[in-house]
Amino acid sequence: MKTFNKFNCIVALTVVLGACSVDNKLEIEVYETSADGNKLKAVTAFEGEGVASQLKLLPEQNFQTITGFGGSFTEASAYLLNQLSKENRKKIIDAYFGNEGARYSLTRTHMNSCDFSVSNYSYAPVEGDTELKHFSIEEDRDDIIPFIKEAMATSKDGFKILASPWTAPPWMKDNNDWRGGKLLPEYYDTWALFFSKYLDAYKLEGIDIWGFTVENEPLGNNNNWESMHYSPQEMTDFVKHHLGPKLEADDHDVKILGYDQNRGEELEEWVKVMFQDEASSKYFDGTAIHWYASTYDWFPESLQFAHNAAPTKHLIQSEACVDAEVPKWKDDQWYWSKEATDWGWDWAPEHEKHLHPKYAPVYRYARDIIGCLNNWVDGWIDWNMVLDTQGGPNWFKNWCVAPVIVDPEKDEVYFTPIYHTLAHFSKFIRPRAVRIGFENSDHSLMATAAKNPDGSIVVVLLNQDTKAKNFELIMGERTQHISISAQAIQTVVVKKPTNTN
Template sequence: MKSIKTYVYYLLVIAVMGCSETKKQMDFEVFETSANGNKLSKISTFEILKVSATITLLPEQTYQTITGFGGAFTEASAYLLNKLSKANRDTILKAYFAKDGARYSLTRTHMNSCDFSLSQYSYSPVEDDVNLEHFTIEADKDDLIPMIKDAMAFSEDGFKIFASPWTAAPWMKDNNHWVGGKLLPKYYNTWALFFSKYIDAYKSEGIDIWGFTVENEPHGNGNNWESMHFTPQEMTHFVQNYLGPKLEADGKGDKIILGYDQNRAGLKEWVDEMYKDEASSKYFDGTAIHWYESTYDFFPEALQYAHNKAPNKYLIETEGCVDSEVPKWQDDAWYWKKEATDWGWDWASEEEKYLHPKYAPVNRYARDIIGCLNNWVDGWVDWNMVLDRQGGPNWFKNWCVAPVIVDPDADEVYFTPLYYTMAHFSKYIRPEAKIIGLENSDKDLMLTSALNTDGSIAVVIFNETEKPKSINLILNDKTVEFSIDAKAIQTVVIPKNK
């Protein structure tokens, strides 16, 4: 009898031990940005409600490797920084690039002018200068280059820079105009040389260029600001026979070349052409995409198609912003409300109006970045880092919103909720991280997770609903319960499992 009791006792001990093992607590930190006022705030106490979501992390399931997150160096942003006091200028750059800031790791800039320039200019100002003997980046030396160099000084980890042309100089184009038109075939060699010269010119300023997109928005932009048109066939021909070979011949074959660089709805025809065969795909390192086809729908099917067409190539979102809006100043609530419109609210065709609803700016960013990361995108780059209260300066008066808004006359700075939204990803999901699998029981939550190279895991959770939610997070044999506020984004950081 005693032996039977002892046996039962040991069974109970084993069962209890097993239960305690499954409920072992994990170390974790939670950072939240919310409509209720949190701004990447560390949360240590939680209102535990009835568990509404169970999230199970699956680190053995790995997907794409992260290239980085960040924003764009534009002449508009750089000009504004130069109008601020040194203290405020440094505050902004540290907030974006320093270790205790957003730690931006992937950035963009423009070659020649763009809509967010003060005027239209080119590095090749002399007509028919086919050998680019008069190539000059003098226009960038007052504002743009100092901004980049100061950002480099504040960044301990460093960051990648890729450059994008909006257009060649008018004299190289068939319409002899800044807007629209096509590159004349007789200048294909000159235009390829332009990229090589740009690398050298920026290198002489102490700035290494990681790569390029071949052309910003090759479909054009409604004949508004600087643009130059390519078909998929024309761009592929230019890269395959001119740009790629030129960079290779000049010892710059390591520079990244990203094709396309426009909205996701057009991805299929472009990747079909770019990656048609070994010859066409040789010099393309990846595909660049924008979000303006819809800032609500992130087009998962198109992203999946692009990845499957070239699974070993980059797939980077290179531009997104809340466009066609004058920013709201010192009004955090607006960034959480479904009041913002985009260009398509007024201009999209009737059959495409549904893609352009009024939608909260924070929701656009959080929804799109998470949707992208869950569909093979490896980098996400915002547009202007800094704009003024009008949403400029912009020579075309194409007003937009940036994460940081400034009033240069009053020397004031406003970090909008979009800044903190970006930081939820850029600060905690580092370059070379791997997106990992997860299971989520709550369809109203959007989330993604990544395993960093230091062994830590970052889980980004977006609660778009009007209700707070309690979450049970499970990783292997450990679990933790916490809550997320209504209309909030959280990053949960789990240190390396020791």
């Protein structure tokens, strides 16, 4: 069988491998992204060298139902899209939300400003306005709202939006500052009203908000940018006595996710309080988490702990990015190389430095998503969808990397390998898919699998080795020999058989 040319990047086409008349062959489509240059390329032939391992699918073993995958509508991304030509703006939105693109199904946005805003702002700027008579989302009308509406018009299946505040307006806080401090108790009801008014205002724009996180990073960020602190008990009490009852009274059908910071010991401490009894957990629909505690560890123990604390609730990864880095422009190999550093490389406490070694961005993304899915996470959201060549705009100059980088002055767009990495999951594992079990004889080949609502089964694999790998994909009595290139991500779509064993 003739092998494919790894450097011949073509538009992914549907390819059926294995004759349908042969009962023991799986009918599959295979797409690959690799360090050699494949970008979601349809694979039509496989190399057969080396001993093949076995990957046995167990569709009768069912785990969590998938909510979705996607990225975030930030002011920074929307501001940059406004500077591009109509053609490039459409190209990016199509790539994220179009049926031929990544088909994002779960997204996030910020309420009030965040570090990836052009400036500090609040929808409730008037001090002492406890009834929020001057509440206004005017700040979002030129950028975030048009971005969301164009995405909605582009998306065939639609997508969910999770909204998060970085801080209440300074006048509601004990330090009267955008950064740090706590919400004053006398403004708890006003702050709960803020969430309700936000839902109403966006509804009037034709935009439904699916869920909230109560506070982005409630443990704080060293007062670098917009933030507000809660203890686990303070957040639980706010939701239990103020936010939950207010949204219920105003007849809002919206999810509330608690915590919204890093995995690890802190996550375990928060879910203990959030879900300690029925009264405390009543208004929490789940937990939101971030990945910044390590560049390689997805903390399976704490994810399992969080799931066991609330097995019927959501566990959603709400933010991740290559942080503390200026993007590499049109240099695909850098994203496959173990040269990236994160905030912890320079600033983590000495006893935590081992958690923050250099890493390859593509591997970090693929490892984390696979690790999260295999440990009960049902949604995974990237941070900014679009940034510039500096890694901004960001009013605090907290430079980061996005899957799509643009040069607005030259009207140029660069789809980094991170974009294709995310698409291996978001494009093929659809909302309401159910993660299924599998047995993998090659533990160096990372894998996860899910069954879509249409009956197809999706397997996503990561090969970090410098050599290609061969494996037999097995489901019941049916098999298919497959090879995955060196340093590659691969998505295998197993078509629903016309008859089953």
